[in-house]
Amino acid sequence: MLNLGILGIFKYYNFFVESFVLAFATLGVHLQPHTLHIILPVGISFYTFQALSYSVDVYRRKIEPTHDIVAFFSFVAFFPQLVAGPIERATNLLPQFYKRRTFDYEQAVDGMRQILWGLFKKIVIADNCATFVNWVFEDPSAQPSSTLLLGAVFFAFQIYGDFSGYSDIAIGTARLFGFNLMRNFAYPYFSRDIAEFWRRWHISLTTWFRDYVYIPLGGSRVPKAKVVRNTFVIFLVSGFWHGANWTFIAWGAFHALLFLPLILLNKNRKYTNTVAYNRLLPNIKEIVQMGLTFLLVVIGWVFFRAENISQAFDYLGRMTEFETLRATYSIFTIKTASSWVIWAIILMIIVEWIQRNKQHGLDLSAIQSHIVKYAIYLLLLTILFVLGGTAETFIYFQF
Numbered sequence: 301m302l303n304l305g306i307l308g309i310f311k312y313y314n315f316f317v318e319s320f321v322l323a324f325a326t327l328g329v330h331l332q333p334h335t336l337h338i339i340l341p342v343g344i345s346f347y348t349f350q351a352l353s354y355s356v357d358v359y360r361r362k363i364e365p366t367h368d369i370v371a372f373f374s375f376v377a378f379f380p381q382l383v384a385g386p387i388e389r390a391t392n393l394l395p396q397f398y399k400r401r402t403f404d405y406e407q408a409v410d411g412m413r414q415i416l417w418g419l420f421k422k423i424v425i426a427d428n429c430a431t432f433v434n435w436v437f438e439d440p441s442a443q444p445s446s447t448l449l450l451g452a453v454f455f456a457f458q459i460y461g462d463f464s465g466y467s468d469i470a471i472g473t474a475r476l477f478g479f480n481l482m483r484n485f486a487y488p489y490f491s492r493d494i495a496e497f498w499r500r501w502h503i504s505l506t507t508w509f510r511d512y513v514y515i516p517l518g519g520s521r522v523p524k525a526k527v528v529r530n531t532f533v534i535f536l537v538s539g540f541w542h543g544a545n546w547t548f549i550a551w552g553a554f555h556a557l558l559f560l561p562l563i564l565l566n567k568n569r570k571y572t573n574t575v576a577y578n579r580l581l582p583n584i585k586e587i588v589q590m591g592l593t594f595l596l597v598v599i600g601w602v603f604f605r606a607e608n609i610s611q612a613f614d615y616l617g618r619m620t621e622f623e624t625l626r627a628t629y630s631i632f633t634i635k636t637a638s639s640w641v642i643w644a645i646i647l648m649i650i651v652e653w654i655q656r657n658k659q660h661g662l663d664l665s666a667i668q669s670h671i672v673k674y675a676i677y678l679l680l681l682t683i684l685f686v687l688g689g690t691a692e693t694f695i696y697f698q699f
Contacts, residue, residue, distance in 0.1 A: 346385050347377065349387050350376060350387050350388055350390075352512075353389050357390050357391055358390075363394070371394060375390060380469075380470040380471075381470040384466045384467075386467060386470070386483075388481060388482060388504070399478075408475065410475060410663070411472040411473065413663065414663075415468065416662055416677065416680055416681075417662035417680075418467070419469065421462075421465035421648065422461055423684055424684060425458070425465075425644055426458045426465060427688065428687070429455070429457050429641060429645075430462075432451065433605070436450075436451030440614065440618065445618055445621035448615060452599075452619065455602075456598045457648075458695075459601065459604070459605075462692075463502070463694075463695060467484035467485055483503055483659060485503065487500060489597075489649075491575075491590065491593050492586060493562060494559055494562065494593060494597075495562050495567075496571040509534045513537060514533075517529075524563075528560065528563060531560070531563055532553070536549060542604070545608075546609050547603050547604065547608060550609055551604045558596055558600075574656055574657055575656070602615050644683070644687065648661070662676075662680075
């Protein structure tokens with residue numbers, strides 16, 4: 301309760317006070333609120349949940365309580381993933397602090413590759429997409445529908461490049477020190493339905509809510525009505541975890557509604573394998589499934605990115621007017637002078653599609669030629685230095 305209390309005061313106190321005052325204002329009663337003027341600690345949601353998992357696992361006797369205070373605080377404040385995850389479990393990370401550290405060259409090399417791929421996604425993809433996205437969301441009412449659509453799609457790649465890029469950097473950095481962190485992304489935009497998307501997006505948080513909220517509520521082994529209730533609970537709580545704003549709760553509710561038909565038809569576990577397994581290209585059905593799932597996710601991201609609920613619905617309403625794309629291309633090239641960002645996104649998609657059975661996009665264990673490997677490193681480093689965008693703060697630092 302102490303962990304949740306600290307999180308509640310820093311992150312949600314003002315939200316509840318302001319919502320309470322607004323509710324009374326609609327009834328004609330005007331209150332004088334007393335809010336806190338404090339700075340939100342960076343990444344508080346991440347290390348709070350990490351510490352909370354330790355307490356719950358000790359209570360459930362899944363792990364013995366540690367008497368090594370240095371190991372415990374190192375687990376809670378492990379610097380690679382401290383501010384934006386992955387949210388580690390004590391059962392995985394804490395025992396690694398008891399082991400003697402030995403340098404593993406192969407592990408370190410693979411860690412450096414993953415760091416390089418994470419930097420590419422963050423600096424080249426996310427930061428350049430942010431330039432256009434920030435401009436579009438600054439005044440959506442002034443933009444044609446095609447520009448709004450492009451802005452929403454770009455935000456989908458911005459948040460993916462930003463967050464999965466951080467995770468790659470964190471996991472790769474930990475590997476340099478001999479630590480193995482859990483995987484946090486598994487190419488989510490190749491998902492064939494929303495259930496598969498959530499098995500591949502922010503895996504550490506999704507599994508955290510599954511193990512500590514969904515299953516204790518009864519999980520899927522209860523009557524269907526309670527399964528639906530449990531599903532809505534974890535999605536609404538997930539949205540609320542992201543921030544003290546109704547837009548995040550709406551984002552969670554939207555995904556819960558998308559999940560609902562799969563739950564009712566018992567199809568939420570239909571796709572647990574890799575898409576187009578043992579094939580180079582997907583078939584027509586898989587392309588349609590991935591395209592539709594991506595479109596639904598993009599719609600959800602509008603709620604996530606919008607400043608308020610009103611802006612989100614206005615954005616979506618204007619986005620569906622479907623006028624010509626010609627205006628979009630001219631505005632896009634003028635405002636960003638970097639239409640090559642689309643080609644960078646295509647490059648990322650191609651690489652991750654080829655590597656979709658691997659742990660990360662730059663897993664080159666199957667390539668034996670050192671010349672080919674160093675050519676790939678040089679190419680990516682050149683792209684980083686030449687095409688890197690303006691420095692943008694990691695999106696998930698605010699959570």
